[in-house]
């Protein structure tokens with residue numbers, strides 16, 4: 279039997295990860311695939327927490343750009359993450375996997391409030407915990423919520439699912455010369471403005487030594503491999519950096 283490398287991980291899924299073939303909302307096919315993969319990781323014996331975004335429904339910045347008050351817009355964004363969380367919980371429970379949604383804003387009739395000790399207890403009991411409503415505060419993102427919750431629950435790895443297989447020196451879709459990094463330090467991500475997570479999230483991970491792995495969420499099987507410690511994406515950790523060493527070579 280394969281022994282997983284990690285005991286407890288947190289996976290950040292953006293709302294876009296649920297889009298699949300649809301342009302808005304949730305693709306049932308994609309949701310099913312993600313639920314299957316999370317169930318597989320859980321079956322390995324890894325404790326799994328998830329922070330889910332809301333960009334497939336509403337983003338505060340987009341609504342504010344259209345003229346809405348930013349705080350109200352962010353409240354709508356946070357509520358969008360609750361909807362995604364409920365959809366994921368339903369998909370998991372249809373597979374017989376117990377899960378709990380814990381929200382950073384109080385919506386007691388819909389899901390539990392986020393209470394750290396209770397979240398940890400759910401994880402210890404083998405439930406997948408889905409953290410909804412980001413940090414509960416406007417002007418933040420679910421990336422920041424992911425780094426905060428990962429640190430709070432003592433996760434060993436923050437897995438950030440994206441549409442490409444790691445962090446590149448430029449957008450690999452537009453620039454064929456873009457290089458993929460195997461490993462980066464937090465400060466390299468910040469100083470090079472690499473698109474990993476927003477700066478607030480990276481700074482918290484840096485200050486608390488939270489290891490991040492950026493991987494391709496669109497490829498089936500990647501979450502399971504990442505949870506087993508396989509190098510399926512770019513690792514961001516305290517270093518030493520492989521990116522600087524590579525660039526110094528003639």
Ligand code: UDP
Pocket residue numbers: 291292293294330331332333334336337338339351352353354355356357358359411412413414415416417418419420421422423
């Ligand atoms: N949001 C917020 N505070 C938070 C997390 C999220 O106000 O702590 C709002 C914000 O408007 C954001 C939206 O919720 O645009 C959806 O989150 P995010 O954009 O991070 O989702 P993702 O891009 O991961 O789908």
